Each structure stands twice: as C-alpha cells, then as structure tokens.
Amino acid sequence: MKNHFFTLLLITLSIPALQAQTVPEVQQTLITKVTATWCINCGTWGWTFYENLSEDNDDKALLIKAHYSGDLMNTAGQEMGDNFNAFGQPRFILNNTDLNANSSNMNNLRSSAQATVSENHTQSPIANAGVYAVQNGNQLNFTVRTEFFQATSGNYYTDVYLVEDNVIASQSGQGSNTSHQDILRSTGSGSTFGNLVASGNINAGMDATQTFTVDINSDWNVDNMEFMAIVWSEDNGTYTFVNGSSTTLANSTAVEDIADDIQLSVYPTLTSTLTNISLDLQKSEFMSISLYNLQGQEVRKIQAGNLATGQHNFVVEKENLSSGTYILSIQNDRGVATEKIVFQ
Numbered sequence: 001m002k003n004h005f006f007t008l009l010l011i012t013l014s015i016p017a018l019q020a021q022t023v024p025e026v027q028q029t030l031i032t033k034v035t036a037t038w039c040i041n042c043g044t045w046g047w048t049f050y051e052n053l054s055e056d057n058d059d060k061a062l063l064i065k066a067h068y069s070g071d072l073m074n075t076a077g078q079e080m081g082d083n084f085n086a087f088g089q090p091r092f093i094l095n096n097t098d099l100n101a102n103s104s105n106m107n108n109l110r111s112s113a114q115a116t117v118s119e120n121h122t123q124s125p126i127a128n129a130g131v132y133a134v135q136n137g138n139q140l141n142f143t144v145r146t147e148f149f150q151a152t153s154g155n156y157y158t159d160v161y162l163v164e165d166n167v168i169a170s171q172s173g174q175g176s177n178t179s180h181q182d183i184l185r186s187t188g189s190g191s192t193f194g195n196l197v198a199s200g201n202i203n204a205g206m207d208a209t210q211t212f213t214v215d216i217n218s219d220w221n222v223d224n225m226e227f228m229a230i231v232w233s234e235d236n237g238t239y240t241f242v243n244g245s246s247t248t249l250a251n252s253t254a255v256e257d258i259a260d261d262i263q264l265s266v267y268p269t270l271t272s273t274l275t276n277i278s279l280d281l282q283k284s285e286f287m288s289i290s291l292y293n294l295q296g297q298e299v300r301k302i303q304a305g306n307l308a309t310g311q312h313n314f315v316v317e318k319e320n321l322s323s324g325t326y327i328l329s330i331q332n333d334r335g336v337a338t339e340k341i342v343f344q
Contacts, residue, residue: 026121028060029057032080033182034066034080035068037071042089057113062230092109095241125242126148126242127156128243128244131145141211142214146158146207148198153201155196156242157197158231167179269342272343273317275341276315282309286332325341
C-alpha cells in the first residue's frame with residue numbers, strides 16, 4: 001500500500017539540501033488519453049492517434065495515459081476521467097476539452113490539436129509549478145513550487161503526477177506483453193488534484209512551496225518515470241488544467257553543490273526569544289527566507305529579493321508566535337534548505 005505524506009522537510013542545513021525546480025514561465029497543454037487495457041479501440045486506432053499526438057506535441061505538452069479500467073487502472077486515472085466527463089474509452093482530452101476522436105476523424109484532429117497546442121504555447125501563463133524529485137531509499141521526495149505570474153482569483157490546487165514509460169502489460173489490439181508509455185501511476189498528495197495552494201484574490205508574484213513523500217511500489221521503475229507538477233483551478237468540484245511542467249529523477253549527488261555555494265548558519269535553534277541567520281553569498285542572487293509552522297503555513301516572510309555578494313545577517317524574533325516547532329526555509333533559484341527552529 002502506498003503512503004503519501006504532505007510535510008515540510010525536517011532536515012538540517014549541514015545535510016545537502018533538496019533542490020527546488022525553477023518554475024518555467026511558459027504555457028503548456030495537457031493531453032490525456034482515458035483508456036483501458038481491455039479496450040480494443042484503445043489498442044488500435046486509439047493507439048496510433050496517441051502516438052501521433054505525442055510525436056507532434058511532446059515539447060509543448062504534458063502527455064498522460066489515465067487508465068480508467070483494466071490492468072493498469074488506479075484511483076487517479078479513474079477520478080481524472082470522471083473530472084473530464086470521459087465516458088467510454090478511448091477519450092482524448094486537450095486540457096479539459098474532449099476531442100471526440102474516432103477512427104474517421106483522427107487525421108484531421110491531429111492537425112487541429114497540433115495547432116491548438118502551438119497557439120497555447122505562445123500565451124503568457126497565469127501560473128505554473130516546478131518540481132524537484134529525488135529518491136531516498138524506497139521513497140520518492142518531491143519539492144513543488146507554484147508561482148503566479150499574473151493577478152487572478154479563484155481556487156488553485158497543485159499536485160505531482162508520477163508517469164511511467166515502458167510499462168509491460170497486456171493491451172487489447174497490441175498483445176499480452178505490450179510496452180505502455182506515459183502511464184499515470186500515482187500522485188504526490190495521494191488525492192487526484194492535490195492541495196489548495198491559493199484562494200481568493202491572488203497577486204502576481206505570489207508563490208507556494210509544498211513537499212510530498214511517496215512510497216515506491218514494487219512494480220514501478222522510477223528510472224523510467226517522469227514527474228509532472230500540474231496546477232488546477234477548481235470551481236464547484238470541477239478541476240480545470242491551468243499549466244504544468246515535468247522533470248525526471250534527480251541525481252542525488254547534484255544537490256551537494258548548494259552547500260558548497262552558500263555558507264549559512266542558524267543559531268540558536270532552541271530559543272525563547274530569537275534566532276540568528278548568517279548567510280554568506282559568493283555571488284549576487286535572489287534569496288527567499290521564510291518561517292513555516294508544521295501545518296505548512298507561512299508565518300513570517302524574512303527575505304524575498306536579490307542580495308549582494310557577501311555576508312548578510314537576519315534576526316527572527318519570537319514576538320507573537322506561539323511556542324512550538326517551526327521550519328525555516330532558505331531558498332534560491334537552485335535549491336532550498338530547511339532548519340527546525342523550536343521557540344520555547
């Protein structure tokens with residue numbers, strides 16, 4: 001059984017920090033095939049049509065096969081299909097629009113879908129999310145940052161989608177040992193559409209960082225996985241695709257570069273009054289420093305902006321904070337480090 005945890009990372013700064021993916025300011029399209037292993041049309045003309053869509057749009061779109069039924073079925077696949085009102089298989093969904101594809105119109109739809117994806121790619125995005133993924137033993141750890149590039153309003157959710165290539169399973173119309181691509185395996189949050197990251201009136205420049213931990217199933221090959229961070233807007237229980245980006249599993253040795261690049265210390269970490277942050281930068285760069293409670297809520301914004309080369313000192317006072325444990329997050333465009341602070 002998979003376990004999913006939504007927390008802030010409790011690691012000290014002396015440990016190599018988790019790197020946070022930069023949020024790309026580019027508009028992507030989501031192409032979802034709602035499918036099933038027993039479905040003959042999914043493995044004949046639907047198989048060809050999906051391959052065509054992938055070939056045409058792989059650099060400008062996120063592609064997912066959501067198995068609604070059959071051997072590769074899971075809850076996320078079922079609920080994604082339900083959200084798109086995709087009854088029957090195969091259904092091809094462009095963002096939230098059913099293409100109503102069939103064997104007769106698939107060639108014409110291929111051209112129009114490519115044109116739509118290309119047009120979407122030229123648009124200025126409202127928001128996007130970036131994800132950094134690293135394996136730690138039999139778990140996957142994700143750091144997800146959502147950023148809003150334009151002012152907007154509404155309810156916005158973000159999650160990570162684990163999508164695996166080269167999954168060997170049966171497929172009607174293809175055979176008993178078929179190599180399946182872009183198979184939706186699970187999500188970071190354990191729900192299908194993730195956690196609420198922003199609600200109401202949202203200012204341009206607002207961002208939110210989440211972390212997820214997922215236990216690795218024995219039948220997964222994480223080296224064949226792509227990890228997609230997707231932002232949704234929600235209205236009356238329907239989730240509409242906003243934007244997304246993807247990455248693959250990081251080389252865990254790469255995160256060690258952060259500790260060498262920035263010298264920092266936090267002291268004391270057990271205090272009744274205040275704690276000091278000392279930060280020594282080798283070059284001018286953007287830095288964000290925030291304090292979070294254990295519910296993942298930001299309770300203090302300490303720094304957000306460019307800092308010059310050299311040493312910088314910050315003081316975090318307890319002031320009106322309740323006694324308890326907090327997480328200090330120090331982040332630049334290449335990484336994030338966290339430290340546990342206890343105010344007595």
